[in-house]
Amino acid sequence: MSTDVSVRNSVPRRPTSKAGPALHHGKYTFVVSFLLVPVGIYGLFVVSPYLQAIYISLTDWTGLTGGQTFVGLANYARLLDDEQFLIALRNNGILVVVVPAVTVLLGLFLASMLNVGRRGRSGVEGVRGSAVYRVVYFFPMVLSVAIIGVLFKYVFAPTQAGGILNGLLRAVGLDGWAQPWLGDPDFAFWIVLLVMIWSFVGFYVVLFSAAMQSIPKEIYEAALLDGAGRFMTFRQVTLPLVWDTVQVGWVYLAIQAMDAFALVHIMLGIGGGPSRSGDVLGLALYRSAFNSYRFGYASAIGVVLLLLTLVVAAVFMRVARRERVELS
Amino acid sequence: MTVVSSPPAPAPVAGPEHRPPGVGVGERAVNLLNGTFLLVWALITTLPLLWAIVSAFKSNSEFLAEPFGLPGEPHVENFSRAWTVANIGQYFVNSVVVVAISVPLTMLLGAMAAYVLARYEFPGNRIVYYGFVGGMIFPVFLALVPLFFVVRNLSALPGVGQFLGLNSHVSLALVYVAFSLPFTVFFLTAFFRTQPTSIAEAAIVDGCSHFGLFFRVMLPMAKPGLISIGLFNVLGHWNQYVLPVVLMNEPEKKVLAQGLAALAISQGYRGDWTALFAGLVIALLPVLVVYVLFQRQVQAGLTAGVLK
Incomplete structure (x- = not known):
């Protein structure tokens, strides 16, 4: 570090x-x-x-002026029958599992290419231009999530609205693949998920790169002399030595992935997209509170989000606490 | 893992002729493949941004007819349309005002709290510290409903109420400060703990007061930490989305991120895409320029957020 x-x-x-x-x-x-x-x-x-x-969350507070009556867990009971809430909960569950997994894998892959991916006469080394890559990869991290949302709303827009992806598919003769991406319940949520990964990967490349650069070069030289292949070197040398950073990054990512509010709000709209298929808890909370003025119910969603965050943090801390490697 | 202490094994001595393998054709091919992967990801990262920048200079008909082409002539008027007609100028100024209040205040208050928590022993120190740090794990969404009413009720305060309440940039900045304190205090507490006690002692011997010690000695010494966390907060506040969406609903009070998103919805209907993309470029260029100029500090500041 x-x-x-x-x-x-x-x-x-x-x-x-x-x-x-x-x-x-x-x-x-x-x-x-x-x-x-x-x-x-x-x-x-x-x-x-x-x-x-x-x-x-324990009251029936609705309306901007309405009174608050204590109703116990009634809001939570109602959540279980709310199909929309369950879609949002499922989507948050998917985000929390898939986004960290894919981001960490891609991040580790690219970071190891960047730092130890090249084998030349002087042993294991980083690629040429790795400094430039590190700067470029980090771009999405400094951009507002609103900018990213607007940008990709248009990347995946229909052709008549200037959607570049469909234009690209037509240009290479894959007309059949063109879709109303964000208007299709089968794609909308997954595209938001992809955009989220796009915006996170670069940050973790830089993070893992920093960890990899603190690994002494002699260890790689030794692995090379012992005839270890690239994959073996990665498994046996690089990964164990950056594992601490990976597990912290994983928890951080899982918590970041919970908050898909801005992307879904901008790319799919306040309703959560076609058939509300891309809904997430943050957006469901926002709608309940500021569109329907059901403040008790909205707060119950907020408490569920908090519990989910705490569970995720606890689970990842436990799972990730594997054996540590001491560098000395 | 239990570490069994044993005498270190003698290091294997490599033969003098033993040259690193791995400059053969196979290795070179893999090197090339690696380079390709890196290049592909660089393109995936930059091409959408480049597309946005190029589109900002096109006419609306060019934008639809030739999504990949270059603009026939640079339509700079897109930018003036975005700035005035689409209100991006107003949003930009609003964002600058909010960040200009919120970031210095976050740094000052965060440094003050962190300093006493790091270097003074008093009853309740740990409670206050964990009270701040615990805020890092709470999702902001849980607070939204009560926060809306807390901020709304501020306008009823006598005297200062007219500057606060919903749709007030001062209120929004104060909310940013509050939500940035957990991480700022956490980070700076760790930083102030590293400051040598001997310098504090020397300053006190020289007749420095507690206040003088903080403002004239400790704060200047904490400059590297303040810069990292300051950049972190500038980006975080500039890019914040959900808080202004809840607290700022008058059209002329919106901040840039929020206004841009609202514009994306309305311009789509009006068919003026290039003004939208010009607005997008106005929003992303300052951040990218700041980042490229200070990329070392920005990366250090943001990654420190995870590593701590």
């Missing part, structure tokens, strides 16, 4: 204020004055909404 803060292990982890009596003078006034505003803003806009949301 080549971040600036990685040296923090060398200092005591506990906060210290052992700087003599002078520092104790007025310490509490200082601490309070520094914490007051950040904690106040955080409490007002983050903590209190989260706590309220959990309570609201």
Whole structure:
């Protein structure tokens, strides 16, 4: 990990204020004055909404002025009969499994090509132009998800609306493959998923590259001398040594993949696309709250999203905690 | 994994004539294949962006008739149409205003909180710290409903209420600050812990107050960390989508990401695609330029987010 803060292990982890009596003078006034505003803003806009949301999910609050009556778990019971919610839940489930898996695989593949993919006279080395690739691959990460959504809405648009993919298919004689991609319930959600992967891969290439560059070159030289092939080298050398980064990246990706709100909202519309086939929980929540003003119900969806996030984080932490390799 | 400590095996000594294998024809072919994969992904990444940029200079009929061709002449007027008629200019200014308030405030408040949490022992320190850090795992969607009402009710405050409430850029910036604090505090707390205590002691001996120590010594020393997390926040706030969609619904108050998405829906109906693409380019070029200029710092700042 080549971040600036990685040296923090060398200092005591506990906060210290052992700087003599002078520092104790007025310490509490200082601490309070520094914490007051950040904690106040955080409490007002983050903590209190989260706590309220959990309570609201137990009420029947509807309408901008309606009262809140406590109804227990009735909203949650209703969720189970809501077909639309179940579609959204299924889609979130798919996103959480497929997006991290494909992104990590592609990221590892490209990062290993980039850093150790070339075998020449001087042993294992990165490809030429790897610095340029690293810059280019990272482009989607700095773009707003709104820009990406709009861009791909038009990539996959029908030809009469300027859709470039259908135009490309026609140009190479594959007219039959042209589809109203985002208008077809069989494709719409999967295209959003692909776009999501497109936007994430580059970031993980850069992340894994950083981890791979900290692997000592001698290890690769040794593997080469022992006659290990590329795949063997990757399995036995590269992967174990970047495994820590991979597992952190995996959890982070799973949490990122939960939030497909912007892409689905922009590419498929507020309804979640044709037959609402591309719906996701964030969008279902938004519709319940700000289109139908069913605030209790919307908050129940939010709590489900939170539980799903916690479960995913816990599961991945457990699964990914395999044996670690110490480099020393 | 249990590590059994055993004396290290003597390193195998390679024979003097032993040259690395792998410069044969087969290896060279695989090298070539690898290069091809990398190039293909680079094209997949850049071609959609290039297409958007080229389309922004076309006329609407060219856009439909020759999706792959170059524009006959550069239709620069697309950009002025996007800027004025399609309101992208207004959205752009709105985004600049919000980010100009939210990022410095996030950095200042985040650094203040992180500093006392990292370097002062007081009852409740851990509670406040984990209160902040725990916010990283909560999905923002759960907060949306109450947040909408919290922000709406701010306009009822005496005095400052007229500057707050829904459709206020100050409110939106404050909400950005609040939702950025968990990661900012987390990152900067780790950073302030690395600062040597001896310098703090020296400053105190020289008669520095707690405030002076923070603003004149600690904050300047934390500059590398502040730059990383600052770039992270600039991009995050500039690109934020769901919060403005909920909190800003007056058309002239929208921020860029949100306004662009709304434009994509309305311009599609009007058939003025090239103004939309010009708007898209106006939105993506500043970010790409900043990124290319500061790519090392941006990559470090964003990847640090995962590695911490």
